[in-house]
Amino acid sequence: MPDAFAELRHELAVANRILANEGIIDAFGHISVRNPKNPDRYFISRHRACELVEPSDILEMTLDSKPVVPTNVRLYSEMVIHGEIYKARPDVNSVCHHHAPAVLPFCATGVELVPLFHLGGTLGAKVPFWDSRDEFGDTNLLVRTPEEGASHARALGAHYMLLLRRHGASLAGKSLRECVFRSIYTTRNAELQLRAMAIGTLGPLSAGEVEKCGGHNLGARGVERAWEYWVTRLQKAEAMWAAAGLPRLRNLAAVGRPQTAGLAPTRRAAQREERARSRTGTKNRR
Numbered sequence: 001m002p003d004a005f006a007e008l009r010h011e012l013a014v015a016n017r018i019l020a021n022e023g024i025i026d027a028f029g030h031i032s033v034r035n036p037k038n039p040d041r042y043f044i045s046r047h048r049a050c051e052l053v054e055p056s057d058i059l060e061m062t063l064d065s066k067p068v069v070p071t072n073v074r075l076y077s078e079m080v081i082h083g084e085i086y087k088a089r090p091d092v093n094s095v096c097h098h099h100a101p102a103v104l105p106f107c108a109t110g111v112e113l114v115p116l117f118h119l120g121g122t123l124g125a126k127v128p129f130w131d132s133r134d135e136f137g138d139t140n141l142l143v144r145t146p147e148e149g150a151s152h153a154r155a156l157g158a159h160y161m162l163l164l165r166r167h168g169a170s171l172a173g174k175s176l177r178e179c180v181f182r183s184i185y186t187t188r189n190a191e192l193q194l195r196a197m198a199i200g201t202l203g204p205l206s207a208g209e210v211e212k213c214g215g216h217n218l219g220a221r222g223v224e225r226a227w228e229y230w231v232t233r234l235q236k237a238e239a240m241w242a243a244a245g246l247p248r249l250r251n252l253a254a255v256g257r258p259q260t261a262g263l264a265p266t267r268r269a270a271q272r273e274e275r276a277r278s279r280t281g282t283k284n285r286r
């Protein structure tokens with residue numbers, strides 16, 4: 001039976017590998033995408049490091065984070081992070097959870113993460129802070145129960161990034177690529193903040209700048225340009241894998257070309273296309 005979601009599974013596998021290749025996720029951490037045809041379901045890999053995820057590892061889950069098709073394969077223990085955010089935020093279509101080294105100092109200290117450069121505007125107006133101990137006392141710090149997941153989603157509120165005390169970060173996006181974009185650039189912002197705090201006083205973006213920068217950066221053109229760049233870097237990295245005799249993600253090149261599908265062409269491109277069409281039309285009539 002053909003898989004109606006083959007393209008989406010492929011894209012999610014690529015997103016997993018990009019986040020690993022860019023140093024956001026190592027052996028632990030995960031990213032998911034909501035089912036575009038059924039908002040009560042989402043897709044996520046089985047229990048596997050992001051760098052190794054294949055389209056065939058991607059499973060469909062209910063918003064209670066149970067597999068739609070019963071399976072014996074091992075699942076991530078923190079899937080409620082995803083399911084509970086999808087329940088609470090109908091506007092969110094992708095969720096990422098990671099423990100990038102650059103954000104951990106903020107999780108350990110409670111120092112506020114603030115937007116410091118234009119691409120850092122993707123942090124949003126505020127990055128709230130969630131401490132599992134407040135409601136649940138001593139735990140193993142993983143977000144595993146529906147109650148913990150719901151509390152975590154409440155802490156995220158209407159924002160797009162949440163820091164988890166002594167643990168990591170969770171991010172939301174309106175699309176998979178936006179979520180990847182935000183996960184990477186908020187981590188770059190955290191790296192910048194650590195360096196900036198060592199040499200001087202922080203001068204964060206104003207609320208107005210955050211709004212304007214966030215809106216501009218997250219426009220389709222910016223997100224697509226970055227996606228093409230990250231896919232190309234991934235292709236280069238995976239070429240080394242191939243040279244080392246390790247399996248590569250099949251058809252990675254298929255997403256290596258500029259991903260401008262669905263975007264309005266520039267005026268000049270539209271004119272070129274129109275001219276080409278009329279030439280073909282004339283030929284056909286002869």
Ligand SMILES: [Zn+2]
Pocket residue numbers: 029078097098099142143167168
């Ligand atoms: Zn975690």
